[in-house]
Amino acid sequence: MTQFEDKVKELTAHTFGTWNRQNAWSNPMVITDAEGIYFYNDKGKRYIDFSSQLICSNLGHKNPAIIEAIKKQAEKLCYVAPAFATEAAMEAVDALNSILPKGLGKQFFSTSGTEANEAAIKLVRQSKAPAYKIFSRYHSYHGATPSSAACTGDPRRWYSERARCTIDGVRFAPDNYCYRCPFSMTYPDCNIQCARYLDYMIKEEGNVAAIIVEPVVGTNGRIVPPPEYFPLVRKICDENDVLLIADEVMSGWYRTGTPFAMENWDVLPDIMTTAKGASGAYTPFALTAVSDKVADFFDDHLFCHGHTYAYHALAASAVPAAISEYKKLFDSGLPQKVSAYLEDKLVALGEKHNCVGDVRGIGHFWAFEIVKDRKTRQPFNVKADKLAGKPLMTAKIAGKAMENGLFMFAWYDTLVLTPPLIITEAQVDEALDILDKALEIGDQEAVETNTPVSRSCHYR
Ligand SMILES: Cc1ncc(COP(=O)(O)O)c(C=O)c1O
Structure with missing residues (x-):
């Protein structure tokens, strides 16, 4: 014993x-x-x-540098309400702006990937109303709460649905899952039909506000899309006035070799969510980053969202140190x-x-x-x-x-x-x-x- x-x-x-x-x-x-x-x-x-x-x-x-940064912040100030500004949040913004894709200049800090996606869904539905539908894909996981679970394609959604713990208005688009391509019988020569079909879906559904994707699918298979896939998805979104949300909770933070996975295809989403590696998992930190197109709507509309631990100083303190460690590591x-x-x-x-x-x-x-x-x-x-x-x-x-x-x-x-x-x-x-x-x-x-x-x- x-x-x-x-x-x-x-x-x-x-x-x-x-x-x-x-x-x-x-x-x-x-x-x-x-x-x-x-x-x-x-x-x-x-x-x-x-x-x-x-x-x-x-x-x-x-990692000694991240531990030291957290220790210093713990001795100084662990928490104040999110309505105040802290040095920790300001330093995190500085560090994040040095690494986030240019064009995602407005951010919301929370403490989990699920919350980052919840915020994204609210931002989309508020700013794109009356459009409200969100497309996701079957091979996906986006979080544990009703909205993020509704966008999840894997069996965890089935449980949530049975418990009536999902939102409505989510539709599932085909995966870019080449090993078991859903289109291979009809289109034996890959024509990126999985992306093209989105255009058809958007036009048939109506009221589509956004599509949420994991740039490289994480839990559900480490699925890397064909190189033409995301440029085509971006084009279809632009032509149909639909927002593109990149869930980089797992694929971000150099996991795929670049700071964020979408950078492999030079595609800029309208909203990017991330968490996990943002602090190297030393503190619970998550982020919803949006383009001006999304942010501007809220200048004179209420951003009807927040958490007690949004912008938590101790959580934010690990981020600049983690970013500096990532940069050093990749420079080596x-x-x-x-x-x-x-x-x-x-x-x-x-x-x-x-x-x-x-x-x-x-x-x-x-x-x-x-x-x-x-x-x-x-x-x-x-x-x-x-x-x-x-x-x-x-x-x-x-x-x-x-x-x-x-x-x-x-x-x-x-x-x-x-x-x-x-x-x-x-x-x-x-x-x-x-x-x-x-x-x-x-x-x-x-x-x-x-x-x-x-x-x-x-x-x-
Ligand atoms: C792609 C993706 N999105 C969202 C989440 C949810 O993040 P969290 O568990 O921090 O709430 C995860 C978790 O694994 C994830 O892989």
Whole structure:
């Protein structure tokens, strides 16, 4: 019995475990320390953090510069009401303006990606009234509250809908999911039909105010669009007077190699939301950044929105330090070198294992799509299995890796291969050795094949 056993029981008895059946929230691992790309449990066992926790600990754990900035702010001023100005908020604005895409000059600070998207939806619906409809895509996650859950394509929306905890007026557009393209039967030569269909949808629906997209889809598959996709979406939005919201909560903060993922295609959204990596996950900080076109409406209209912890000084204090650390890291050239290495290694590893159907991603943002049959692309599990709480092959593989000291999240069909941006080539090797062995579990139930692994990603 460890010193924490009784306390963990008390913790789980008195708190809700997130996204879990509560009888499964009984014995979470106790984490007592973390440094760099590693974290440690109460028994001293070390784990490689190969998902950057929830794809947010981009700068690794225990970054001294960020910790120092938070300490200084904590000693000075932790909190005042958002109606006051603080040095922390002013410094965060300065730092943000040095890195945000030019043209998104007006911002709202909150504390989670969900809140950032809620604010975006309110800004859209207030400023575009009477248009109110929002398009999203099936492979997406935008947050846990009724508006953001309504815009979510993954099975978490199904739960929210059953509980009547979603808003109306959201429609789902086709995904740019090339591995399982919904248009491949009708348009075998890709004509970016997934983007073109938006124009048809907008005209048929009427009252469309905005489309919300993850520039590179995060939780739901690390899906990188064809290079023509976002320039075409931008054009369709402009022609139809529809706002484009880029949810960069997960894809932002250099995860894809550029500060924000939309920059890979030189596309400027009207609204950008972000959180997670903004503070390197050292404080809860989120941001909704908008163009003048959206901001100007509120000059003489009420911005009917706010939170007690909006512009929280302690939360904001981590942001300038994190931005400075990102810039230093990318000036060193390490992440650029390692991301190319990571890609080559992942492709080779995927090729070796029959249970890997597709290897896709960009930067430090990768997925293995796990399949039963690489030739037919038959999956082991589908969305409904997640909803039903069925055992998942991806979870079996991730469980085996965890036993051997490699932590990675698993979605119903993919493994989340998204290490901190500070990872070295030697550490990639260490992680992939463990993953190599764990994938044998999938291979045992997968069909043996000569079909090469798919690369549905459009880079390199
Ligand atoms: C793309 C995207 N949007 C929004 C959210 C919600 O952010 P949060 O969990 O901070 O509320 C997430 C969380 O994973 C996300 O990946």
